[in-house]
Amino acid sequence: MAEQGGQVLVTLDGQVRDADAPLLHVDDLAVVRGDGVFETLLVRDGRACKVGLHLDRLEASATALELPLPGRGLWRRAVEAAAREWGRDREGWMRLLLSRGRETGGPATAFVSVGPVAERVLRARRDGVSVMTLPRGYSVDLAASAPWQLAGAKTLSYATNMAALRHAQAQGVDDVIFTSSEGRILEGPRSTVVIARGKTLITPPPEHSILPGTTQRALFEVAGAKGYTCKYEPLNPVDLVVAEGIWLVSSVTLAARVHTLDGLSLPVSPAAEDVASMVQLAVETVGSD
């Protein structure tokens, strides 16, 4: 088992490696071009959550980039070995990474790693987050009109997402909701936006050039069975202001309740407890196949 604070690394040949030893070549296209895709999963009780949904999305992202994808069986074996190695007594933050490999040619680079869940994640789960809306600088049509922009694929090119978060944090705000050039709600830099309107949960349509979220999808499966109506619907900033609850949902943070939006303090949602418990149930029961 990995030591407290240490990381776990498993390559797709199933080998558990020394996570402190160098792994990538200097010309790996992950490093020099961000030319690859990834997934982030929660490890809980010694197993990775929603593996099937993450492998589906990894496959879709790899297809969008025309990347050769190692077989699902190899990913599953590496994921299981890494989760086992991480152990059952603490949560972990798992990454699946696939790059085009070296610039000079050869096989793709692929590995699974697990590290500790960041303190900020635990805070966001517990206390919720303040959020500012920021323009993304493109239309909801980007994915359809310019497929080479890879909107909707989870590529390694997250520099602009991280820059948006730094911009917010410099102003004392925890997180961001991006808006399109038409002013539609898109997503967070690392999360899906879900709002409540009574017993209805709503999220923007994935066709609006956003990443289809596995947590939101799992939540919708569970919520449907618990008496909630779940919808994909274009949203405007005003829909957030009048919503009875806004959450940023994602695989490791799970559900972060938005308590402040663009400086406006929001009341606690009547659906807050339901959403928190449904997300817990969703990540533990949906999408493992």
Ligand code: PLP
């Ligand atoms: N949107 C973006 C841009 C993300 O980076 C993420 C998570 O990494 C999500 C949405 C939420 O996806 P998931 O629920 O699969 O973690």
